[in-house]
Amino acid sequence: MIRTIIGAAAAASLAACTASAEDKPKSTASDAPPQRGPGKGKGYAHDPYPSTYRAYPGVPTLVTNVTILDGEGGRIDNGAVLFRDGKIIEVGQSIAAPDGAAVIDGRGKYVTPGVIDVHSHLGDYPSPGVQAHSDGNEMTGPVTAEVWAEHSVWPQDPGFSRALANGGVTTLQILPGSANLFGGRSVTLKNVYARTMQAMKFPGAPYGLKMACGENPKRVYGARQRMPATRMGNIALDRATWAKAQEYKRRWDRYEEKGGESPTRDLAMDTLRGVLDGEIIVHNHCYRADEMAIVLDMAKEFGYKVGTFHHAVEAYKIADLLKADGTCAAVWADWWGFKMESYDAIKENLAILEREGACGMIHSDDANGIQRLNQEIAKVRAAAKRAGFDVPEEVAWKWAAITPARALGIDKVTGSLKPGKMADVVLWNGNPFSVYTRPEKVWIDGALLYDAYDPKRRPVSDFELGQPGEGDVK
Numbered sequence: 001m002i003r004t005i006i007g008a009a010a011a012a013s014l015a016a017c018t019a020s021a022e023d024k025p026k027s028t029a030s031d032a033p034p035q036r037g038p039g040k041g042k043g044y045a046h047d048p049y050p051s052t053y054r055a056y057p058g059v060p061t062l063v064t065n066v067t068i069l070d071g072e073g074g075r076i077d078n079g080a081v082l083f084r085d086g087k088i089i090e091v092g093q094s095i096a097a098p099d100g101a102a103v104i105d106g107r108g109k110y111v112t113p114g115v116i117d118v119h120s121h122l123g124d125y126p127s128p129g130v131q132a133h134s135d136g137n138e139m140t141g142p143v144t145a146e147v148w149a150e151h152s153v154w155p156q157d158p159g160f161s162r163a164l165a166n167g168g169v170t171t172l173q174i175l176p177g178s179a180n181l182f183g184g185r186s187v188t189l190k191n192v193y194a195r196t197m198q199a200m201k202f203p204g205a206p207y208g209l210k211m212a213c214g215e216n217p218k219r220v221y222g223a224r225q226r227m228p229a230t231r232m233g234n235i236a237l238d239r240a241t242w243a244k245a246q247e248y249k250r251r252w253d254r255y256e257e258k259g260g261e262s263p264t265r266d267l268a269m270d271t272l273r274g275v276l277d278g279e280i281i282v283h284n285h286c287y288r289a290d291e292m293a294i295v296l297d298m299a300k301e302f303g304y305k306v307g308t309f310h311h312a313v314e315a316y317k318i319a320d321l322l323k324a325d326g327t328c329a330a331v332w333a334d335w336w337g338f339k340m341e342s343y344d345a346i347k348e349n350l351a352i353l354e355r356e357g358a359c360g361m362i363h364s365d366d367a368n369g370i371q372r373l374n375q376e377i378a379k380v381r382a383a384a385k386r387a388g389f390d391v392p393e394e395v396a397w398k399w400a401a402i403t404p405a406r407a408l409g410i411d412k413v414t415g416s417l418k419p420g421k422m423a424d425v426v427l428w429n430g431n432p433f434s435v436y437t438r439p440e441k442v443w444i445d446g447a448l449l450y451d452a453y454d455p456k457r458r459p460v461s462d463f464e465l466g467q468p469g470e471g472d473v474k
Helices: 004-018 158-165 215-221 232-260 267-276 289-302 315-325 347-357 369-386 393-400 402-407
Strands: 061-069 074-084 085-094 102-105 110-113 115-120 167-173 182-190 207-212 280-286 306-311 328-331 357-360 425-428 438-445 447-451
Touching: 061 306, 061 315, 061 393, 061 425, 074 115, 074 393, 102 207, 110 115, 110 393, 115 158, 115 306, 115 369, 115 393, 158 167, 158 369, 158 438, 167 369, 182 267, 182 280, 215 232, 232 289, 232 369, 267 280, 280 289, 289 306, 306 315, 315 328, 315 347, 315 357, 347 357, 347 369, 347 393, 357 369, 357 402, 369 393, 369 447, 393 402
Parallel strands: 061 102, 061 110, 115 167, 207 280, 280 306, 306 328, 328 357
Antiparallel strands: 061 074, 074 085, 110 425, 167 182, 182 207, 425 438, 438 447
16 A cells, blocks of 8 residues: 555656646745835825915016126126026126017116025014914924924915015025924925915925924923923934934835835824935024034934034034035024023124135024015125125125025025026115115016015015005015
């Protein structure tokens, strides 16, 4: 019996050897190629609230006989600027006017790119400044990276028109406040009135992440007897959060590459993953030089980059470190002393950054200051001159133009008067570094949105209609 079974088994084995390929067993699941994921960056929507901005209509325009500060450090005396279809067409000294173009003689006046403010809270802390409008600081936890400033923007804020008419501001970044270590996402806007936030949203501009170090987070949460209550608590919680973000990124990267069950969404970690992937820019509220240096080291530890330190009153002490890291500083001219971390300031701060080859720019952080950033630049130039070194007008205007454009990731399309860029243009009625000078005309994407001599070209929000001071631009 045993011999019979063995013989049958041998015969079966021989038959298997001679079977055709069609008769062989199919591959098991383990032999199949690995399941592919949806692709890099396709695990979830990265832009669920896309811009719906559409430029206002304009006409071909030639401005002649003006002093041009091109925003990148160039100057043309007795120059001309031509723009059409929303774009800069030509900049030079002798430009022929196309048929049908509006020609403006700007003799004795200046033309610059529109002012870009990298740090504003307009719309999130609008006028009137009442508690019902206080929507810029989600002070319910030290890590609120999940909130987006754009979801608090009130498009009817009268501050937008004041920034345009008095300050020549054509683009601005709206940031969450600085109570939290991770305050949330920022948004970049074109300074036009619209019914919705999305209709103001700068097309293609990267998101930013607002972070904060120093006194604000430790004061807010230390007063509640919770972490962070110290500067070491600030950094410890920052590091723990970045470590969590690295793990979140690892899980989503694996899913998007190989598939399988998708990880659980975490909106705060979505934002931090965006930073680690280089698609979201870090804007870090920080004053002291030593703290900025620590943050730069922390960024190296976790593999992200600090785009810009905001306020940065001690940036002049670490200009070499900022230059080496390619990190910018957005500063005031002379705000200081309102708390200890803002005490060791000097008025030459921004000028020293420029002299040392570091990236610096002016910013407002204030609904009134945004209307006078040209004057803030003038203060810095005056302080530098008293200190023994001169910053030419054309170089200083970079601080309100191409440098903030680079900090916001939009320098390819705006921030200077170069052919092909957005026609965001200001005609000043004199030298813009004078306290007596104001914008005379402001164009955004070639559309004339403000004209000092035409009451119909003074933007007024719906909220203002019928209110005392409607459209006032004093």
